[in-house]
Amino acid sequence: MKITINEIAKKAGVSKATVSRVLNNSKPVNESLRKRVLQVIEETNFRPNALARGLSLQKTRVIGVIIPDLSNPVFSRIIAGIESYTRAHDYSLMITATDYDISTEIKHINLFRDKGVEGLILLTDDVNQKLSEVLGDFSKPIIMIGSDCDLEKIPVIKIDNMKAAYEATQYLINLNHKRIAMIRGPLTDRFSGNLRFEGYKKALVESGIYDENLVKEGKYSFEHGYQTMTHLLAGSKIPTAIFCANDVMAVGALKCALDNDLNVPEELSIMGFDDIEIAKIYTPSLSSVHQPFEAKGERAIAKLIHMIESEADETISECAFEDEVLEHRLIIRQSTKRIKS
Amino acid sequence: MKITINEIAKKAGVSKATVSRVLNNSKPVNESLRKRVLQVIEETNFRPNALARGLSLQKTRVIGVIIPDLSNPVFSRIIAGIESYTRAHDYSLMITATDYDISTEIKHINLFRDKGVEGLILLTDDVNQKLSEVLGDFSKPIIMIGSDCDLEKIPVIKIDNMKAAYEATQYLINLNHKRIAMIRGPLTDRFSGNLRFEGYKKALVESGIYDENLVKEGKYSFEHGYQTMTHLLAGSKIPTAIFCANDVMAVGALKCALDNDLNVPEELSIMGFDDIEIAKIYTPSLSSVHQPFEAKGERAIAKLIHMIESEADETISECAFEDEVLEHRLIIRQSTKRIKS
DNA sequence: TTGAAAGCGCTAACAT
DNA sequence: ATGTTAGCGCTTTCAA
Numbered sequence: 001m002k003i004t005i006n007e008i009a010k011k012a013g014v015s016k017a018t019v020s021r022v023l024n025n026s027k028p029v030n031e032s033l034r035k036r037v038l039q040v041i042e043e044t045n046f047r048p049n050a051l052a053r054g055l056s057l058q059k060t061r062v063i064g065v066i067i068p069d070l071s072n073p074v075f076s077r078i079i080a081g082i083e084s085y086t087r088a089h090d091y092s093l094m095i096t097a098t099d100y101d102i103s104t105e106i107k108h109i110n111l112f113r114d115k116g117v118e119g120l121i122l123l124t125d126d127v128n129q130k131l132s133e134v135l136g137d138f139s140k141p142i143i144m145i146g147s148d149c150d151l152e153k154i155p156v157i158k159i160d161n162m163k164a165a166y167e168a169t170q171y172l173i174n175l176n177h178k179r180i181a182m183i184r185g186p187l188t189d190r191f192s193g194n195l196r197f198e199g200y201k202k203a204l205v206e207s208g209i210y211d212e213n214l215v216k217e218g219k220y221s222f223e224h225g226y227q228t229m230t231h232l233l234a235g236s237k238i239p240t241a242i243f244c245a246n247d248v249m250a251v252g253a254l255k256c257a258l259d260n261d262l263n264v265p266e267e268l269s270i271m272g273f274d275d276i277e278i279a280k281i282y283t284p285s286l287s288s289v290h291q292p293f294e295a296k297g298e299r300a301i302a303k304l305i306h307m308i309e310s311e312a313d314e315t316i317s318e319c320a321f322e323d324e325v326l327e328h329r330l331i332i333r334q335s336t337k338r339i340k341s
Numbered sequence: 342m343k344i345t346i347n348e349i350a351k352k353a354g355v356s357k358a359t360v361s362r363v364l365n366n367s368k369p370v371n372e373s374l375r376k377r378v379l380q381v382i383e384e385t386n387f388r389p390n391a392l393a394r395g396l397s398l399q400k401t402r403v404i405g406v407i408i409p410d411l412s413n414p415v416f417s418r419i420i421a422g423i424e425s426y427t428r429a430h431d432y433s434l435m436i437t438a439t440d441y442d443i444s445t446e447i448k449h450i451n452l453f454r455d456k457g458v459e460g461l462i463l464l465t466d467d468v469n470q471k472l473s474e475v476l477g478d479f480s481k482p483i484i485m486i487g488s489d490c491d492l493e494k495i496p497v498i499k500i501d502n503m504k505a506a507y508e509a510t511q512y513l514i515n516l517n518h519k520r521i522a523m524i525r526g527p528l529t530d531r532f533s534g535n536l537r538f539e540g541y542k543k544a545l546v547e548s549g550i551y552d553e554n555l556v557k558e559g560k561y562s563f564e565h566g567y568q569t570m571t572h573l574l575a576g577s578k579i580p581t582a583i584f585c586a587n588d589v590m591a592v593g594a595l596k597c598a599l600d601n602d603l604n605v606p607e608e609l610s611i612m613g614f615d616d617i618e619i620a621k622i623y624t625p626s627l628s629s630v631h632q633p634f635e636a637k638g639e640r641a642i643a644k645l646i647h648m649i650e651s652e653a654d655e656t657i658s659e660c661a662f663e664d665e666v667l668e669h670r671l672i673i674r675q676s677t678k679r680i681k682s
Numbered sequence: 683t684t685g686a687a688a689g690c691g692c693t694a695a696c697a698t
Numbered sequence: 699a700t701g702t703t704a705g706c707g708c709t710t711t712c713a714a
Contacts, residue, residue, distance in 0.1 A: 393707030
């Protein structure tokens with residue numbers, strides 16, 4: 001029923017090898033034959049079966065992406081960056097979410113391999129032993145975004161979380177704040193969650209105003225931000241500034257402050273991290289640490305495709321495996337303000 | 342280098358047909374042989390090549406999804422709904438964005454077909470002639486989400502946009518508002534954009550208070566909402582309520598009002614559409630029309646998989662092709678309020 | 683129950 | 699420059 005290269009060959013009165021040649025421009029073909037073949041292809045609307053092609057060539061032009069949660073804008077913007085670059089370079093994307101479950105992740109890495117993906121982009125916050133093994137066996141290019149990875153041959157695209165948090169905290173210190181709380185990520189988030197906390201702590205320790213009682217744990221959700229803020233406000237010594245490990249919690253804290261008739265930023269400065277869209281939109285708008293989500297995706301896929309294509313040439317340079325640290329920057333908006341010392 | 346069914350057969354001392362049989366439980370195999378084969382598979386970590394399998398079986402367990410924009414939360418939540426169901430049913434997803442460009446869309450529909458997807462989910466706002474042809478030729482199950490489609494055999498999953506907009510407007514009318522503006526979608530959005538406007542208009546016309554000067558066009562972005570609101574505020578007779586065709590514009594309008602020291606909802610009621618996350622989070626929180634994004638995705642993929650699998654059985658029932666209208670509901674929050682008549 | 687062999691649709695080495 | 703043919707790795711008739 002579906003038309004194949006054989007019928008094209010027959011109708012054009014040539015061998016299928018010739019058809020294949022004109023299809024791929026892989027070898028010179030006599031102009032009149034080429035015309036005839038092209039003609040038949042046109043007429044029949046023939047399109048080569050990519051599966052068969054892939055099987056024969058060991059190339060599918062498909063790339064796999066594994067991500068914890070597709071509905072989280074932070075991730076979907078990275079995906080969007082990956083996707084547009086991928087599309088521009090004539091690859092296709094297979095995408096799966098893991099719901100933060102490592103066994104799901106492993107299962108789908110294998111599934112993708114079976115399906116012939118030529119490379120893999122991974123967004124994970126935790127690389128454990130078992131995962132390491134699977135990745136080690138993978139035999140095709142892999143890039144990670146965000147979390148570190150100690151495996152050779154797996155470059156990571158990231159930002160300098162610690163430095164960024166340090167700068168954000170330093171900014172609050174420069175605004176004369178002495179009691180600066182942090183709603184940090186969960187302790188189990190050993191990567192960015194921890195680095196952002198360490199940056200915060202470093203700045204405060206350097207200024208001699210670190211107070212561990214002002215550090216609270218939140219699970220990155222709006223509700224956690226809101227609730228943690230409630231606790232903070234119920235305490236005896238209310239902070240004058242709060243640094244949150246992500247914008248979503250920052251907005252939770254912000255709304256909580258507003259609901260409690262606290263004036264932000266007059267009475268309380270709030271600083272987020274990520275610079276998601278809502279930061280710009282909120283009233284008051286939220287100061288934050290901008291990180292380039294789309295660019296993260298783009299750099300990752302660009303690097304991956306480079307690895308894939310130079311692997312064929314064997315021209316791969318050493319620097320292709322190096323980690324890349326993308327630039328962050330502080331975005332100052334309405335939610336933070338200098339106070340009198 | 343990669344291990345194949347042949348090596349398994351050799352190592353287990355059987356034919357590859359037998360290996361295939363134990364792999365798929367397709368035919369009875371002597372228990373001792375099965376054990377031996379399983380053993381070898383285990384030892385070698387063998388996993389069958391899905392490409393080869395797909396070529397032979399004409400089945401890939403891959404589904405294609407085409408969507409205008411991956412970074413838009415409205416879409417990514419639908420995708421998330423699709424993905425989790427897909428994953429639970431052991432299919433994989435190939436996803437591509439179109440940037441609202443129909444030729445890109447067509448190109449990737451064909452690409453997906455070449456790559457052997459077994460079904461297609463389409464999110465489009467516009468089905469033109471050319472697209473219709475391509476879809477008609479597709480020969481595999483297709484589902485559309487959102488926009489209508491006049492093609493037989495292509496079920497649509499949607500909400501009743503007109504009714505929803507009607508109810509939202511009616512709600513504002515019941516709050517005693519007489520001057521109710523609308524920031525509608527672009528005129529080029531012939532589907533939901535238009536239906537939402539029609540619902541709004543119908544309610545106002547029925548109450549005899551429709552005024553076309555109060556209808557403004559916006560392109561669904563925060564900036565458009567903000568800017569349009571600026572114009573509205575500059576006008577001579579400022580409306581007391583505004584219905585926006587989506588939440589993003591509503592928040593734009595809301596922030597503009599706030600920036601101009603207008604009290605929402607005391608002086609101005611604002612109602613959005615979609616009930617995206619920000620609606621709940623904003624201060625004041627935004628009244629809106631809730632629509633079930635994740636459920637849209639799930640219903641679509643559930644239906645699609647049903648079509649795919651019953652197509653094999655030829656057991657497909659008529660109702661499998663029927664459109665489905667999902668429930669919306671009004672969510673009343675802080676941004677709308679009754680006024681004195 | 684098992685194995686041999688044909689076939690899925692394409693590419694590429696080898697011959698001509 | 700073109701055709702013949704042997705794979706790519708798997709499933710599935712068909713015979714035994």
